[in-house]
Amino acid sequence: MALSTNRTVNQLLKPLTAAISATRCLSSDSTSIITVESSLPFTSHKIDPPSRAVETSPNELMTFFKDMAEMRRMEIAADSLYKAKLIRGFCHLYDGQEAVAVGMEAAITKKDCIITAYRDHCIYLARGGGLYESFAELMGRKDGCSKGKGGSMHFYKKESGFYGGHGIVGAQVPLGIGLSFAQKYSKEEHVTFAMYGDGAANQGQLFEGLNMAALWDLPAILVCENNHYGMGTAEWRAAKSPAYYKRGDYVPGLKVDGMDALAVKQACKFAKEHALKNGPIILEMDTYRYHGHSMSDPGSTYRTRDEISGVRQERDPIERIRKLILAHDVATEKELKDIEKEKRKVVDEAIAKAKESPMPDPSDLFTNVYVKGFGVEVFGPDRKEVRATLP
């Protein structure tokens, strides 16, 4: 199990930081390169894994910390809002898995596409979404990112290549294959990250999509966020083969420690290069969620509280980055605490603003069902009859 192997993480980190003397930097020089080794070596299937040494910079480490702190605060705030009945329906929280979102974002551009399932709040933030739009959408207000009509499971941001936000388990993977098909069709040099969970990994449409992607060398990267529980069922109860990165058979795969943002970044960079040249690749992110599957699931009926707090102590992604920052003298303990306080404030402000924002208009019930205007100009064969372009 993932827990036992990660007890060595802390032991790894300490001697490493002492060893990296040549690249020790001053906190004022924020573009210098720091090389860090990832917590675990990458395990791979039918491909040579990338090196464990990840290049990063103080700027990047601070960005990771800030973004993850914001995401963590947002998810916790969403938890309280749900309990206060301001958020209704389903609310799937991502805290614990933030490293995947920030690591991936660091390796790619906004022209690359990301599509994911319903645990999408933090990925929306990573793609450039705003806190106010997120909370407004969660509370069903007009200013939400989907105008209040989507809800927690339907966050989208077209201009940054974030394609959502999908409620049905596994249905987003064929869509992701379609996004990569369009990228290949238009000859863009970009890739698509189609994310899904260990529960969705047992869906047939995934393998259908993988077959097509491999057949036509589409630049698709399938990312399995393996948090070891598919809804309320542990992975060993649901999957005969829990090695999700090997499930692709003829498609190469890489298993990554999903709680290490730098390892995620390295893997995504590697995967992007691979996908552009050779077609699809599967990344399995070994990660963990602290909350239950959704707000209606306490999260403790199928796993012990010891397990959850164990992971929080040993593998928490924000703590790892904090230790790295402190070890490399990028910032002081106080500065980091201040950042966290500031993020708390920013999140609270966004919530307050979103609480005041207006509900959608009743007429919004009918907008956006069809694209405005059926949009076709119709004409007869002799073009003499003038026909209307329908409203």
Place this chain on the structure above:
Amino acid sequence: MAAIIQGIGTATALNSTNSLDTNKTLFANSRRSLSDRKGRFFMVRSDGCLSYGLNGHGGRAEKLITNAVAAKEDTAVAYTSSKPGHELLLFEALREGLEEEMDRDPTVCVMGEDVGHYGGSYKVTKGLAPKYGDLRVLDTPIAENSFTGMGIGAAMTGLRPVVEGMNMGFLLLAFNQISNNCGMLHYTSGGQFKIPIVIRGPGGVGRQLGAEHSQRLESYFQSIPGIQMVACSTPYNAKGLMKAAIRSDNPVILFEHVLLYNLKERIPDEEYVLNLEEAEMVRPGEHVTILTYSRMRYHVMQAAKTLVNKGYDPEVIDIRSLKPFDLYTIRNSVKKTHRVLIVEECMRTGGIGASLTAAITENFHDYLDAPIVCLSSQDVPTPYAGTLENWTVVQPPQIVTAVDQLCQ
């Protein structure tokens, strides 16, 4: 889409919540019209602006011409061009429409089983793969759920895929993708994504194809919000509807029929694009309105010959647009004849006829002199035996009997 919120009598402001009278107003079909006795109504378009009209035109400068094709079944389409036109079969007309659109717009692509190298199981895409390449006319594996999802994902980025289901019945496997992603993504994303996809394929009862290959999927798809459905029946409207569907920014499901692919007709040489939401006046008449679509149009026209000999003058309308219904044309017809017969191939329960009956009764009740009669297939799986299969589908003698009873 023009969302119609009806305010009877005095105008009601758009923003007041009491203007939504749920019994009457939440009606998703366009151009809803009322009898003149009910007075004016206000039409709210999807862009939120209020327009006012009696016929649903909303005061447009260009008049909507509704009698798109007023042609008798056995004569050529009426047009005033000098070129002679060319004769072709329905599947060739579909191919011509598809090819013209692919020439015109490089984002149009085709995907489906056997569409590329094999040339299409009904030859609709024959010759396209050598011309446009393997990526643009894509042979997919037999995985309807995922290649339909793939088409929808590609459409989200701006491509215009045409997804072919080898038989409409197979698209049941892709129902999740069609319903949740294709139909709803424009709404749930707050308008960020449009899905200009066309999903087409043959359906309907063929010649002893068996239960699973004789399905009428229009009845299952009709309540998915956000999609449009059209059914073609002649080479002329097949080509026009194919072109319109590809050009439309909304997801369109184009229903073809297995038995109609070899119909021959002379169609114009010039380019033409038909209206997706419009019904076709097949035969104007006075006594009874017969509403039909797809293959049943031919059964109705055959019955019409008998009816004319018996002294009736039926008005036959091919509704073509299954979602939304062209209530404008239907209203004009019902106002004239006061009797309606619906002839369809769907099953009795929950078919297009059932929805159409409800729509007409709800809107045009005052015009009707007799209850609407709906002839549909039986609520049974389509049997293999030829005689039994004939009994599940509506036959011309049944249509004649129904008109007799209706016009008594």
